[in-house]
Amino acid sequence: MEWITELLDSLNGSSPNGHAGLAMLIGLLLLIVVVVLWRAGVLRTSHKTKSQAVFDTARPLRAAEYRAQAEREAASGEFAQAIRSRFRACVAELTERTVLDERPGRTAYEVVADASQAAPVLREVLQPAALVFTEVVYGNRPGTPQRYAAVVAADDAARTARVSV
Numbered sequence: 460m461e462w463i464t465e466l467l468d469s470l471n472g473s474s475p476n477g478h479a480g481l482a483m484l485i486g487l488l489l490l491i492v493v494v495v496l497w498r499a500g501v502l503r504t505s506h507k508t509k510s511q512a513v514f515d516t517a518r519p520l521r522a523a524e525y526r527a528q529a530e531r532e533a534a535s536g537e538f539a540q541a542i543r544s545r546f547r548a549c550v551a552e553l554t555e556r557t558v559l560d561e562r563p564g565r566t567a568y569e570v571v572a573d574a575s576q577a578a579p580v581l582r583e584v585l586q587p588a589a590l591v592f593t594e595v596v597y598g599n600r601p602g603t604p605q606r607y608a609a610v611v612a613a614d615d616a617a618r619t620a621r622v623s624v
Contacts, residue, residue, distance in 0.1 A: 522551035526614065538602030539595050542610050546592040549585075549614040558622050567592045578620045581613075588613030 520528070525548035532541035550570050553559040558577045559570065567589035575582035588610045594600040 519547065519551055522548045522555055525551055533604075533607055538604060538607050540602070541607050542591060542595045542602045545607065545610045545614055546588060549588065549610065549617045552614065552617045553581075556617075556622065558617075558620075574617075578622045581616060581620050584613045584616040 519525075525544050529541045529544035529548060532538070532544055546567065550559065550565075553570070553574050554561055558581075559565075559573055565573070571582060571585045571589045574585055591606045591609050595602050595606060600606075
């Protein structure tokens, strides 16, 4: 406290009217606060966090297109990308069959919940696929042929499941 008092006294004594030094000190403190808040991300208007949505594009592809893309990725050993594409194919299939409505920003677990309402048999196969999708895409877990197979099973079920009206 003594140091702060001495600092304020020296600032007041060296300026012509006694308040210019104090104003400069307050301005400097405000600048430091703004820089700290900016670096912490509080003052930024755009956030660069990953969205948990299944589709990250404004215009998703058709199910068949995602499926073909997933097959190409799996054939080249890119299982993480193949899992993403195949789960997107599954969701696109459910949307095309009107099991799900088109809703941007839907998460993998919301897909399971919403699809299970229209077709309860889908919960059993979609739940593990949603878990695989989330772990691989957002949890940076490795894509493997076994994990890809779980998503393929969900996609196959999405194409054949009976929907209650």
